[in-house]
Amino acid sequence: MKKLIVFACVFVFAIPTIAKDISAEIAAAAEKINPQVIKWRRHFHQYPELSNREVKTAAKVAKHMRDLGFDVREKIGITGVVGILKGAKPGPVIALRADMDALPVRERVDIPFASKIMADYLGQKVPVMHACGHDTHIAILMGTASVLAEMKDQIKGTVVFIFQPAEEGPPGDEDGGAELMVQEGVMDNPKIDAIFGLHINSQTEIGQIGYKSGAAMASSDWFTVKIKGKQAHGSAPWAGVDPIVTAAQIIQGFQTIVSRQSRLTTAPVVITVGKINGGVRENIIPETLEMSGTIRTLDPAMQKDTHRRMQHTVKTIAASQGATATLEIDTKTLVTYNDPALVKKMVPSLFKAAGEENVSIREWTTGAEDFSYFQEKAPGFYFFLGGMPKGQDPMKAAGHHTPDFYLDDSRLDVGVKAFANIVFDYSSD
Secondary structure, three states: OHHHHHHHHHHHHHHHHHHHHHHHHHHHHHHHHHHHHHHHHHHHHHOOOOOOOOHHHHHHHHHHHHHOOOEEEEEEOOOEEEEEEEOOEEEEEEEEEEEOOOEOOOOOOOOOOOOOOEEEEOOEEEEOEOOOOHHHHHHHHHHHHHHHHHOHHHOEEEEEEEEEOOOOOOOOOOOOHHHHHHHOOOOEOOEOOEEEEEEEEEEEEOOOEEEOOEEEEEEEEEEEEEEEOEOEEOOOHHHOEOHHHHHHHHHHHHHHHHHHHOOOOOOOEEEEEEEEEEOOOOOEEOOEEEEEEEEEEOOHHHHHHHHHHHHHHHHHHHHHOOOEEEEEEEEEEOOEEEOHHHHHHHHHHHHHHHOHHHEEEOOOEEEEOOHHHHHOOOOEEEEEEEEEOOOOOHHHOOOOOOOOOOOOOOOOHHHHHHHHHHHHHHOOO
16 A cells, blocks of 8 residues: 555656656757747848738748648748648647738838848838837747757647738738638648737837736727818818818717727727828818728727717718718727636746746737637637847837837747747646
């Protein structure tokens, strides 16, 4: 009987020892490959490509995945790349995702690998910059693939590496992004049980990770309002119907939806008009005007209610001015919703990657992510990785999508550790 008791104790204590060894092995491998991850990141930063145009980026990713011996699939969602690693043991199918596209922004940061690339965007020649950190996402996932390839014999199940184009939105009327990849079956062959993604953040200190359970990022709707009035001389506005004044009142009405009609204790709502086109000359009241913008909500019911209220506001205000108006709304992304049970299970993996003291719960954000389309097909967890230089004031750090956007890329290994630990911990049951 005593022998049996001793054996039982040894068996119970052996489990955390094995888990600890895996985490230590991951840490050592991630730190070893970190210089190469940084090198990849700087290459992608220097040679960025716009949405649905990530041809050279995709080719470099695909070659790396093939060199690792993965099953590689290309041109999914136009330029997307998928690499599949089958572990030596049976288990679940886990997906890890990185986005690849850059933005039409001119870089002002003085770094040796600054972008000088110009490209065509909707018929215009524009500068191109990785002004949102997608270059780091590509490099981190490539590094994770390298680490896990070396640990293949210890992996239970299958790991699907998704390199996605056009997260920032496909140009013009093109299809693209996560939604198109999902339509083309990326979540179904093989069928994915859970999906994970990360986003670098220029206002979170390096080495830190932030996350939120439940609704984490907003849905993004783009809208267009078209107003028709009656043209008149600018000196005689009573002879016409002014679509510019009508537009001004509609904009104020939209803000009243936010400040006086939305239950903001449930979730925030943002309505922003970002573009107005109307008129050709200072002394002519134009006949028509068009304006467009974005809607951000963090609750599906509030999203529908906001749409309804905006339709009512546009029609009634236009009618009160003697004008007519239409409102078109195009949903770009859904609410990024982190499955609470999945978050609870995987947060310890983030502790292993960054240290428990460096992992914190963050507020939801009205930024949007098309990662949400993957989450419609399987439970997902999307978290944030710090990229701000240590000791910098977050309030002074340049924001994403700006010419001065800057990242300290010295600790990209934390992202590699997070992804790799997630793979092993998810399949540990």
